[in-house]
Amino acid sequence: MNVLEFQKMKDERRKISMVTCYDYSSARAVAESSVDCILVGDSLAMTMHGFPNTLSATTSMMALHTAAVARGASSKFIVADMPFLSYRKGLREAMDSVHELMSAGAHAVKLEGVNGHAEIVRHIVDSGVPVMGHLGLTPQSVHALGGMKVQARTDAAFKILASEARELERAGCFALVLECVPTEAAREVTKLLKIPTIGIGAGPGVSGQVLVYQDLIGLNPGFKPKFLRTYANSFEIIRTALNDYNHDVKAGLFPSENESYFESRSVEQSVAKESPNGGNAPVVEGSPASRVTVASEMNQ
Ligand code: KIV
Numbered sequence: 001m002n003v004l005e006f007q008k009m010k011d012e013r014r015k016i017s018m019v020t021c022y023d024y025s026s027a028r029a030v031a032e033s034s035v036d037c038i039l040v041g042d043s044l045a046m047t048m049h050g051f052p053n054t055l056s057a058t059t060s061m062m063a064l065h066t067a068a069v070a071r072g073a074s075s076k077f078i079v080a081d082m083p084f085l086s087y088r089k090g091l092r093e094a095m096d097s098v099h100e101l102m103s104a105g106a107h108a109v110k111l112e113g114v115n116g117h118a119e120i121v122r123h124i125v126d127s128g129v130p131v132m133g134h135l136g137l138t139p140q141s142v143h144a145l146g147g148m149k150v151q152a153r154t155d156a157a158f159k160i161l162a163s164e165a166r167e168l169e170r171a172g173c174f175a176l177v178l179e180c181v182p183t184e185a186a187r188e189v190t191k192l193l194k195i196p197t198i199g200i201g202a203g204p205g206v207s208g209q210v211l212v213y214q215d216l217i218g219l220n221p222g223f224k225p226k227f228l229r230t231y232a233n234s235f236e237i238i239r240t241a242l243n244d245y246n247h248d249v250k251a252g253l254f255p256s257e258n259e260s261y262f263e264s265r266s267v268e269q270s271v272a273k274e275s276p277n278g279g280n281a282p283v284v285e286g287s288p289a290s291r292v293t294v295a296s297e298m299n300q
Helices: 003-011 024-029 059-072 091-103 118-126 139-146 156-173 183-192 234-250 265-272 289-295
Strands: 016-022 039-040 076-080 108-110 131-136 173-180 197-200 209-212
Touching: 003 016, 024 059, 059 076, 059 091, 076 234, 091 108, 091 131, 108 289, 118 131, 118 156, 131 156, 156 173, 156 183, 173 183
Parallel strands: 016 039, 016 209, 039 076, 076 108, 108 131, 131 173, 173 197, 197 209
Antiparallel strands: none
């Protein structure tokens, strides 16, 4: 996937699938899936850090998570969110933030709204960095919007949405997220634009969909907005696994013989003799070993 492929998919009426992702182990699962691309969304302030909204995300937080995702899903196209106010304090600050996110492994950045920062969007695009726009419910403006509400429900609000979408396209955005807008409004905007639209709570008439990873796999049990389809009951699966583990520990059923090491004095002594650190820690040469490699070394 790359920016050209986004456009091609819209032109060929093929739907784009995107999922948020914030950490290495989830990124490995996404990497092995057929989902087209990843958003390291500033929703990580909520899903990963427990804040009540996205305003607490910072550029360094976004960069840390982006780097972890890039290590886990190096084959996927990664869009990183520019956090709250990072593109509202002037060009220098915005470009520093873009620089940090791209250096962390993002292939594009996303920012919310357009009023007052169309020139910054244009500058980022002209600097060779693809920009994804985001209109409709823009969570960084939660207080100005009076809450997390569906947007563009009136004719007047639709006209503003359509004109802002055109402005972002003119500024050079390669795609546009439409969050929580009525199906018809999203369909109309998608028709008005050449670039693809990615919906979340925007109905089926858009070029693709994005969902938050934790919501999609059912890790966020209390959260049930109308637009969400949950594809697994991960919270329950994990809770059951933890309870089973606790039971086995308390009952003395874990570890079993098969899960325990046994003495082999001659091997131990020769490891101690050959190893520069006396055999106290595994010596791993070359590039850092993955946990899979480390596990295979621990199988004897
Ligand atoms: O931060 C995020 O997860 C997002 C998506 C909801 C589009 O911006």
